[in-house]
Amino acid sequence: MILLFNGSGKPVNSNSEFFLKIVKEQLEEEIKCIHIMPDFDMEQIVIDLEQTDCIVFAMPLYVDGVPAPVLQFMLKLETYMQGKDMSDKYLYAMGNCGFYEGRQNAILIHIMKNWCKKTGMKWGQGIGIGSGEMFGAMREIPLGKGPTKNLKKGLEQFARNIKDRKSADEIYVEPNMVSQGMFLMVANKFWDMQAKKNGVKKKALSHKMIRE
Amino acid sequence: MKLIIHDLKEEQLENFYLAGDDDKIVSKENKIHKCIGCFGCWVKTPGQCVIKDEFQKMGEWIASADQVVIISRCVYGSYSPFVKNVLDRSISYIHPYFTKRNGEVHHKSRYHRQQNFEIIFYGEQISFEEKETAMALTKANAVNFNTTGITVKFCDMEGVTI
Numbered sequence: 609m610i611l612l613f614n615g616s617g618k619p620v621n622s623n624s625e626f627f628l629k630i631v632k633e634q635l636e637e638e639i640k641c642i643h644i645m646p647d648f649d650m651e652q653i654v655i656d657l658e659q660t661d662c663i664v665f666a667m668p669l670y671v672d673g674v675p676a677p678v679l680q681f682m683l684k685l686e687t688y689m690q691g692k693d694m695s696d697k698y699l700y701a702m703g704n705c706g707f708y709e710g711r712q713n714a715i716l717i718h719i720m721k722n723w724c725k726k727t728g729m730k731w732g733q734g735i736g737i738g739s740g741e742m743f744g745a746m747r748e749i750p751l752g753k754g755p756t757k758n759l760k761k762g763l764e765q766f767a768r769n770i771k772d773r774k775s776a777d778e779i780y781v782e783p784n785m786v787s788q789g790m791f792l793m794v795a796n797k798f799w800d801m802q803a804k805k806n807g808v809k810k811k812a813l814s815h816k817m818i819r820e
Numbered sequence: 821m822k823l824i825i826h827d828l829k830e831e832q833l834e835n836f837y838l839a840g841d842d843d844k845i846v847s848k849e850n851k852i853h854k855c856i857g858c859f860g861c862w863v864k865t866p867g868q869c870v871i872k873d874e875f876q877k878m879g880e881w882i883a884s885a886d887q888v889v890i891i892s893r894c895v896y897g898s899y900s901p902f903v904k905n906v907l908d909r910s911i912s913y914i915h916p917y918f919t920k921r922n923g924e925v926h927h928k929s930r931y932h933r934q935q936n937f938e939i940i941f942y943g944e945q946i947s948f949e950e951k952e953t954a955m956a957l958t959k960a961n962a963v964n965f966n967t968t969g970i971t972v973k974f975c976d977m978e979g980v981t982i
Contacts, residue, residue, distance in 0.1 A: 617857035646854065668857060672960035673898050676905035677854045683895065707918070708925040715897075715960055718953040722896040725949070788925060792918050795925075799916040802863040813916060815866040817880035820933050 610770065611660040612641040615667030615678035619643070623704055623744035624666040627737060627763060630751060631664070631702075634767030644681045654688060662698045662773060663729070665720060668740065669705035669712065674719050682723050689727045698773050699724045700732040700766070704740030708791045710780030711736060717778055735766045735779040739791060741798070742783065755783035823885035827892055827902040835979035836891050836940055844881060850874035852905050861912035867930065868912050875905075879912030882965070883931045887938060894941035894974070897953025913965065921963060929966045936968045937961070942975040946982075 612632070616622035632639055640656055642648070657663075667678050674682075701720035703713030713736025724731045737743065743759055752760035762781040769776050786794070800810050822843040826833060830847065839845060853871045860870035861879065869876045882888055892903035899907065915928040939958050946954075955972060962970040975981050 617855055622857070670855065670857075671904070671907045671911065672964060673904065673957050674896075675855070676901045676908050679895060679898060679904055680901040683901065712924065712960075715953060715957050718949075718956065719896045719898045722947070722950050722953055725947075726896065788920070792920065792925065796917050799863060802859065802916075803866075806864045808863060808866065813862065813866050814930065816883070816931060817867040817877070817912075818883050818931070820883075820931060 609638045609640060609656075609660045610635060610662045610664065611656055612639060612664045612666065613678075613681075614641060614643045615665060615675055615681075616643070617668070617670075617675060617677070622668070623740045624668055624702070626744055626747050627702060627704060627740075628664075628666045630760075630763045631666075631767045631770065634764060635771060637771075644678055646677055646680075648681065650684060650688070653685075657685075657688070661696050662700070662732075662770060664700045664702070664770060666702040666704075667716070669703050669707075669716050672712070672715055674716055679719075686723065686727055689729075692728075694728040695730060697729045698732040698770075698775075699727075699729045700770050701734045702737065702766070703734070704737040704743075706739075706741040706795075708738050708782060708788050708795075710738035710782050712738065713780070714778070731775060732773070733766060733769050733776045733778065735762055735781065737762070738780065738782045739786070742786070742791070742795065745798070755785045758782060758784045821885055822887045822889055823881050824889045824891070825903060825906050826890070827900045832979070833891070836942065836975065837889060844885070846875070846878075846881070846906055848902050852902065852909065854905060855908040855911075859916070862916035866912070866916075869909055871909070875909045878906065878910040879914075879930070882910060882913045882935065883933060885935055888935050888967075889938045889940070891940045891942070894943040894946045894950055894954055897950040898957060899941075907961075921966075924963075926964055934966055934968045937965065937970040939970060939972045940975055941972070942977060942979065944977055946974055 717734030
């Protein structure tokens with residue numbers, strides 16, 4: 609059984625959930641997906657851990673690293689795993705960020721690698737998805753079309769390694785056809801639209817809490 | 821005023837840092853809610869978090885500080901869950917707009933005023949890899965929080981530099 613942990617702060621419709629779904633579709637075995645919540649059921653997770661040889665974490669990049677609730681969860685798991693033989697389990701980790709560059713998830717992946725070493729699991733692979741928010745907004749486009757070509761390729765490669773329980777180098781994904789400059793324009797427009805939706809004026813986005 | 825963010829017990833703080841009378845201390849004393857990734861602090865109430873607890877004004881507190889001091893247990897090369905939670909709740913300090921910095925996409929600054937960050941990690945056995953990760957993490961934070969610079973040091977559990 610493959611155990612998928614979704615570390616998004618959003619309860620539903622998160623980008624992490626979207627990317628996990630793509631990976632899930634490639635896997636042909638029993639999968640259990642768990643959303644990391646502050647009040648998780650540790651007893652059930654212990655049962656699941658005993659039945660799995662493959663763990664996948666997916667999460668958004670928060671302040672250049674792993675979101676706080678995911679760290680908390682990892683500490684709890686480490687306590688449980690201490691003194692137990694975990695060497696039959698592979699760990700895979702997926703980070704996605706709003707920034708253009710997939711590589712900005714590299715530190716998040718390193719944190720997951722350090723945790724993996726502490727717990728005695730085998731490191732599988734990390735994937736860092738850049739422009740995560742943009743990809744999330746394009747979820748209606750058939751995967752592999754237009755700017756999502758690299759995304760499809762990266763996630764399928766990641767899924768293949770999960771399937772084969774293979775260790776491989778990290779994958780970093782950026783949209784094709786969209787340059788960094790184009791990204792900047794489109795993404796900043798996105799914030800203006802979000803503000804408008806909330807009845808916030810464009811100028812108010814730059815509001816300062818102190819006078820300077 | 822210095823802003824001191826730490827995850828220590830109150831009586832331990834002085835082993836790590838001597839806080840001045842006018843310094844603002846952010847500690848585990850108050851219960852913190854997690855960031856839910858709603859972007860409300862950027863597009864609903866720009867400059868402050870929408871979650872109503874003691875950490876709602878983190879962005880403003882960073883902006884008003886002369887220096888930010890972070891004392892955290894080093895957890896897998898990251899900050900501890902509490903300190904990370906405080907930082908996750910602090911992104912109202914920056915602007916939602918993206919800009920290019922060092923050739924990469926980062927967020928624009930909301931404030932002209934920049935701070936220096938002093939970061940102290942502590943732990944029992946911080947591995948070489950964890951130190952490397954922590955250095956990379958703080959360096960990235962320094963860019964994203966548009967700081968004037970950072971200093972990072974590692975200590976044992978008693979606050980002695982290692």
